[in-house]
Amino acid sequence: MTFRPEHELHARRKGRNIGVGLMLGAFVVLVLALTFTKVTSGDFELPKAEEIAN
Amino acid sequence: MADASYTTPAGEYDTQLGDYFALLKPRVMSLVVFTALVGLLAAPVTVHPVIAFSSILFVAIGAGASGALNMWWDADIDAVMQRTAKRPIPSGRVPAGEALSLGLALSGMAVMMLGLSANLLAAGLLAFTIFFYAVVYSMWLKRSTPQNIVIGGAAGAFPPVIGWVIATGSFSIEAWLMFALIFMWTPPHFWALALFMKSDYNDADVPMLTVTHGRRATRVHIVVYTILLALLAVGTGFTAIGGPLYLAMAVVLNALFLKGAVDIWRRDETQAEADSYKIEKKFFRLSLWYLFAHFGVILIEAMLRPFGMGGW
Incomplete structure (x- = not known):
């Protein structure tokens, strides 16, 4: 079995793709940190059981 | 799979991440x-x-x-x-x-x-x-x-x-004061730029004041807006976001800014062209420092407040 050679496009756009990947990764980390901050803050309340049922 | 649809022909520019950032x-x-x-x-x-x-x-x-x-x-x-x-x-x-x-x-x-x-x-x-x-x-x-x-x-x-x-x-009055500072600062800042970027707005047919009302009127507008801005900026010193430090900075910087505007107002195009718009360029550079200093000192006053300093 042979692998297809990598298209030159991937090599040419490597920097751009790595950059986009890093930004998306940073965004995920930021949303995670934001969520953690919100749910651990004093004024956060879980919805009550009857509200969930409705 | 044909990949011609997403490839750039050889020799053509491939957009870089920095281009999107720009x-x-x-x-x-x-x-x-x-x-x-x-x-x-x-x-x-x-x-x-x-x-x-x-x-x-x-x-x-x-x-x-x-x-x-x-x-x-x-x-x-x-x-x-x-x-x-x-x-x-x-x-x-x-x-x-x-x-x-x-x-x-x-x-x-x-x-x-x-x-x-x-x-x-x-x-x-x-x-x-x-x-x-x-x-x-x-x-x-x-x-x-x-x-x-x-x-x-x-x-x-x-x-x-x-x-x-x-x-x-x-919202609160302090927030709108900061709004007003930038709002009043913007016209003299851009009109100074329009004076020394001489043909740009003419070429692009953008109705800047320099194009529609002439360069003399633009110089008058700069000095009028700068006077109003100086009154606002110094007056802000007496509010909750101001303080002694802000007031001292605002008095000095607004005096310099007013002097720059008056210098622009007193010149005509012949004088400006003779020294390649030196005064206008100086005023433009000062306008950048002007905004940075006002907001910087508002920030310093706020940072000092928890230590019993800053503000009135």
């Missing part, structure tokens, strides 16, 4: 970040650092998105103006359609995320600011009235108000 007007974005941060920190409410960081980041992304929309719409006039001809779209580095897509996508993302990280009022204000800059200023005012820079200046003045609203969830 679409977001990084220098304008840095001013937005700074003034929004001052608005946030000057507010009498403490914000969790993670919420503060993410909210300011989303304001910056929203500002960048409106910059991309502005570049998409203004690509035709950017191409004929010396100052803007090297921007990503007129120079052919980014296709116009991609700038539009990036601007719209980032606008939606920034507004939605600001609503989640801060509050809906801040998100609504960011959405309005993007709309104001992209539609009211870029699409309407810029090409239709010499008051473009006066009314359009509001778009650049909103960030400290957004910062304040992120912290407090409501």
Whole structure:
């Protein structure tokens, strides 16, 4: 079995793709940190059981 | 699989990440970040650092998105103006359609995320600011009235108000004072630029004051707006966001700024051309420091307050 050679496009756009990947990764980390901050803050309340049922 | 549809023919330019970043007007974005941060920190409410960081980041992304929309719409006039001809779209580095897509996508993302990280009022204000800059200023005012820079200046003045609203969830007089500072500063700043970027606005057929009312009228407008700005800036020193340090800085800097405006007003075109617009360029450079210093000292006053210093 042979692998297809990598298209030159991937090599040419490597920097751009790595950059986009890093930004998306940073965004995920930021949303995670934001969520953690919100749910651990004093004024956060879980919805009550009857509200969930409705 | 045929991959011709997504490849760039050999020899053609491949858009780089930096080109997309340039679409977001990084220098304008840095001013937005700074003034929004001052608005946030000057507010009498403490914000969790993670919420503060993410909210300011989303304001910056929203500002960048409106910059991309502005570049998409203004690509035709950017191409004929010396100052803007090297921007990503007129120079052919980014296709116009991609700038539009990036601007719209980032606008939606920034507004939605600001609503989640801060509050809906801040998100609504960011959405309005993007709309104001992209539609009211870029699409309407810029090409239709010499008051473009006066009314359009509001778009650049909103960030400290957004910062304040992120912290407090409501408006207040202090936030609007910071708005007024940028709003009144914008016209003399851009008119000085229009005076020494002599043919740019003429070439692009943009109805700047220099084009519609002449250069003499522009010089008069600069001095009138600078007097009003100085009154406002010094007066702000006596409010809750001011203090002795701010007042001292404002008196000195506004005296220098007024002197610069009067010097511009007293000159005519022959004198200006003789020294390559030296006074106008000096006034423009000072205007950058002017805004930075005013907001910087508002920030210092706010930082000193917990230690019993700063403010009145």
